[in-house]
Amino acid sequence: MPKTLLFAVALALGVCVLVLLSLVGYVAGIEALYRPLADGVATHPLTALTLLGCGVAVLLECVPVARPSVSDGHSLSLAAARGLAFAALLVALVRLLEDVSGTVILHAITPFQQLVDEELAAGKSNAMGANTAITMMLLAASLLMRSFGHARMSQLGAFGSLFFPVTSLAGYSYGLQDFYGEMSPITCLLTLWMGVSCLFLTADSWVMNVLLGNTSVSRVGQIQLVASLSFPLFVGYGVLFVQTREVSSLFAIVMVAFMWFSVTLISYSMLRLRRFEDDLKSSIQQLGVSESQFRDLFEYSPIATLLLDKKNRVVSSNHEAEKLFDTPRDELHNMSVDSLVPDGKAFIRDTAPIEQQAESDSGYDLDSGNNQTNSHESQQRLVATARSGTQIPVEVSHTPIATLDGQQTLLAISDRTEVQHHLDSLERSNKELDQFAYIASHDLRAPLRAITSLTRFIEEDLGDQLQGETAEHFSLLKGRVKRMDMLLNDLLEYSRVGRTASRPEWLDLDDVIDGLRQLYLPDNRFTIEVLGNTRKVFAARPQFELVARNLLMNSVKHHHLDAGHIRVWVEPADDTTCVYFADDGPGIEPRFRQKVFDIFTTLKPRDEVEGSGMGLALVAKSMQLVGGTVEVVDKLCPFSMVSQAESVHNGADSQEKTAQSGTTFCLQYPNHVPV
Amino acid sequence: MMAVRQMETRSSPAILLVDDDDIDRLAVRRCLRKVALENSLIEARDGVEALEHLQADEGVWPALILLDINMPRMNGLEFLQALRENVALKRAPVFVLSTSDNACDMAAAYDQMIAGYLLKQDVLSDDSRLAELVSSYTSNVAWPDKPDA
Numbered sequence: 001m002p003k004t005l006l007f008a009v010a011l012a013l014g015v016c017v018l019v020l021l022s023l024v025g026y027v028a029g030i031e032a033l034y035r036p037l038a039d040g041v042a043t044h045p046l047t048a049l050t051l052l053g054c055g056v057a058v059l060l061e062c063v064p065v066a067r068p069s070v071s072d073g074h075s076l077s078l079a080a081a082r083g084l085a086f087a088a089l090l091v092a093l094v095r096l097l098e099d100v101s102g103t104v105i106l107h108a109i110t111p112f113q114q115l116v117d118e119e120l121a122a123g124k125s126n127a128m129g130a131n132t133a134i135t136m137m138l139l140a141a142s143l144l145m146r147s148f149g150h151a152r153m154s155q156l157g158a159f160g161s162l163f164f165p166v167t168s169l170a171g172y173s174y175g176l177q178d179f180y181g182e183m184s185p186i187t188c189l190l191t192l193w194m195g196v197s198c199l200f201l202t203a204d205s206w207v208m209n210v211l212l213g214n215t216s217v218s219r220v221g222q223i224q225l226v227a228s229l230s231f232p233l234f235v236g237y238g239v240l241f242v243q244t245r246e247v248s249s250l251f252a253i254v255m256v257a258f259m260w261f262s263v264t265l266i267s268y269s270m271l272r273l274r275r276f277e278d279d280l281k282s283s284i285q286q287l288g289v290s291e292s293q294f295r296d297l298f299e300y301s302p303i304a305t306l307l308l309d310k311k312n313r314v315v316s317s318n319h320e321a322e323k324l325f326d327t328p329r330d331e332l333h334n335m336s337v338d339s340l341v342p343d344g345k346a347f348i349r350d351t352a353p354i355e356q357q358a359e360s361d362s363g364y365d366l367d368s369g370n371n372q373t374n375s376h377e378s379q380q381r382l383v384a385t386a387r388s389g390t391q392i393p394v395e396v397s398h399t400p401i402a403t404l405d406g407q408q409t410l411l412a413i414s415d416r417t418e419v420q421h422h423l424d425s426l427e428r429s430n431k432e433l434d435q436f437a438y439i440a441s442h443d444l445r446a447p448l449r450a451i452t453s454l455t456r457f458i459e460e461d462l463g464d465q466l467q468g469e470t471a472e473h474f475s476l477l478k479g480r481v482k483r484m485d486m487l488l489n490d491l492l493e494y495s496r497v498g499r500t501a502s503r504p505e506w507l508d509l510d511d512v513i514d515g516l517r518q519l520y521l522p523d524n525r526f527t528i529e530v531l532g533n534t535r536k537v538f539a540a541r542p543q544f545e546l547v548a549r550n551l552l553m554n555s556v557k558h559h560h561l562d563a564g565h566i567r568v569w570v571e572p573a574d575d576t577t578c579v580y581f582a583d584d585g586p587g588i589e590p591r592f593r594q595k596v597f598d599i600f601t602t603l604k605p606r607d608e609v610e611g612s613g614m615g616l617a618l619v620a621k622s623m624q625l626v627g628g629t630v631e632v633v634d635k636l637c638p639f640s641m642v643s644q645a646e647s648v649h650n651g652a653d654s655q656e657k658t659a660q661s662g663t664t665f666c667l668q669y670p671n672h673v674p675v
Numbered sequence: 676m677m678a679v680r681q682m683e684t685r686s687s688p689a690i691l692l693v694d695d696d697d698i699d700r701l702a703v704r705r706c707l708r709k710v711a712l713e714n715s716l717i718e719a720r721d722g723v724e725a726l727e728h729l730q731a732d733e734g735v736w737p738a739l740i741l742l743d744i745n746m747p748r749m750n751g752l753e754f755l756q757a758l759r760e761n762v763a764l765k766r767a768p769v770f771v772l773s774t775s776d777n778a779c780d781m782a783a784a785y786d787q788m789i790a791g792y793l794l795k796q797d798v799l800s801d802d803s804r805l806a807e808l809v810s811s812y813t814s815n816v817a818w819p820d821k822p823d824a
Contacts, residue, residue, distance in 0.1 A: 442774065445774065446696060449699075449774070450696065450698035450699070453698050453699070453701070453702045456801075457701070
């Protein structure tokens with residue numbers, strides 16, 4: 001149970017005990033218990049009862065907090081608290097109504113009414129005044145609001161309820177009867193306690209939360225509140241003594257009004273200050289979080305990182321940097337970057353920081369055609385020097401960052417030793433592989449040529465004597481030798497793909513296809529046409545010619561008829577260009593569409609269709625080298641729908657024709673130079 | 676009389692074939708047999724052997740050299756370099772006769788002032804092409820004197 005709630009309960013208990021005491025006074029006829037000053041103002045029985053109701057309601061509302069485990073008891077005690085508060089509210093309202101209308105309603109239910117009547121007849125005062133009624137009403141309303149969860153309304157009500165008791169108390173202390181009227185000092189004190197108790201009930205929200213909080217704003221608020229409440233009291237008493245108990249009501253009104261005004265003002269400013277304080281706190285917290293995040297990122301980064309000042313001296317370094325340079329942190333401090341990474345200064349001076357690089361590198365500049373200038377590269381391969389003098393191949397990049405000490409530079413240094421090692425061995429094995437394929441096909445061809453020569457010699461020497469089966473075997477022998485020669489030739493070409501790199505340019509598709517048509521499709525059995533509006537491809541001419549030639553030869557070689565038609569068209573996308581080659585041949589079954597690009601793969605026996613199975617492998621390798629792709633797709637030429645439709649409706653063999661919809665190859669070229 | 680003798684030697688220069696492949700040499704010999712030049716053919720199996728032939732006391736001169744590139748001991752390009760550096764032999768006309776269509780090989784050979792680069796797969800694919808070329812060359816070209824060493 002929180003302290004504030006305990007306080008509220010203690011106040012409510014005190015109220016209950018004192019009220020019960022005054023009620024005992026009525027029962028036992030002891031006047032002093034309900035009228036503390038002889039011939040003074042008394043606590044009316046109804047006032048005592050409503051106060052008792054409020055006090056018990058406070059206690060009941062605290063039950064759920066005190067014993068959170070009993071859930072049934074909660075709703076019951078809460079309902080009882082609401083009932084009591086509502087009854088008190090009702091009594092206070094009816095009393096007000098009586099006052100306003102001048103009728104008498106409550107006499108019937110007022111206990112000890114006879115005693116009260118007698119006292120009134122004796123000229124003594126005993127009534128529940130309008131002030132008391134309003135105070136009780138506000139108290140009851142505050143409790144109701146609290147029970148329904150409206151903490152702000154509850155606080156407002158409780159705050160309002162404090163007005164009359166405080167004013168009356170001021171009246172008593174200054175000796176101004178106008179100020180307390182019919183409110184007895186006991187009632188004043190008890191309602192005051194009740195109000196404070198109600199305020200403390202909602203101590204965890206709104207103004208009370210701020211005032212009772214633990215922050216510096218709360219402390220300032222508490223001090224101000226105590227000062228503004230006590231100052232008028234003391235001044236009042238001071239004036240009282242000086243003026244020998246002749247205080248004008250105006251002075252007292254000003255004092256009370258000032259007090260009330262300052263309490264309201266303080267509460268309001270506390271609220272605003274608290275909000276401001278909260279914002280400040282969360283921003284400071286965020287700052288701390290980002291600061292520690294940056295520290296962590298920096299320290300635990302897997303890449304050696306140095307923070308450099310304006311003169312490129314090391315301000316701080318992370319764990320990886322210590323490891324890389326084999327130098328403890330405090331020794332790295334203040335070292336010049338050039339002694340760690342020779343040319344580091346020049347690198348930072350001459351190259352763009354990494355984020356600018358990302359912007360400038362987003363697209364390939366077609367006009368300048370030259371994006372390989374070093375000044376734009378933000379990453380550079382340099383050599384770092386460890387303490388022992390060991391040279392370490394590294395890749396460095398730099399980023400400017402703004403700090404409290406001005407502009408500094410973050411230098412990331414990644415160790416490339418392992419990468420370089422792998423790169424070297426990869427390069428070596430690639431070279432060896434190329435060399436192997438080249439030499440193998442060369443050396444394999446020498447004996448093959450010898451066989452060719454010898455066969456020819458024998459043929460020539462035998463002349464007409466070569467007949468029958470022998471002649472047939474000779475021709476088979478020559479055929480196989482020729483096939484072997486072709487295989488080796490294609491293997492050689494495959495190994496050569498990518499040996500010479502040339503820069504891509506925007507090629508005119510008609511131009512390239514015309515050249516290929518004249519060279520490779522001289523007899524007009526196979527026709528080829530370029531369709532569509534886009535007729536440009538961004539590719540290197542030798543590469544595109546190689547790929548196009550192999551696709552065309554593939555279509556011709558595997559066509560089921562003696563004549564055919566090949567359509568070529570281009571579909572540009574955002575950063576790629578797709579070139580389609582569609583033939584009207586037998587097509588490729590979906591399950592083989594990946595396989596056809598493997599080396600030495602043919603879908604038919606070589607005796608049936610003479611081929612090495614290298615053509616499409618060559619296309620795939622070549623496309624891969626330029627950062628593009630090649631695949632067999634299900635796509636008909638969008639520019640020849642009419643002829644497609646015609647062929648479908650073309651009589652009896654339409655079934656066969658739709659089944660043999662042909663093969664469409666899709667070449668996807670990137671519109672930029674591959675990295 | 677002296678002049679006539681000289682004319683005679685000029686009309687039938689030696690043909691020095693430098694190749695390590697027996698069957699290629701056989702093919703060349705068969706070619707030359709067709710144009711009756713077989714008798715002027717001298718064979719060497721690598722650059723070292725070829726230099727020995729050229730530098731012998733009764734050295735072969737004038738000579739048309741048919742030179743392979745890929746050979747053991749001293750390959751064609753090394754032989755060419757040695758030949759061009761040799762004061763006595765540097766004028767000899769050389770045809771490279773190789774299977775290598777490597778651009779680097781070709782460039783290196785032409786840098787050494789060869790008369791021509793012949794691909795075996797072209798000129799040896801039938802008997803007549805190399806035979807015609809050699810016979811036409813030897814009968815039409817005027818030969819240089821051997822410089823004094």
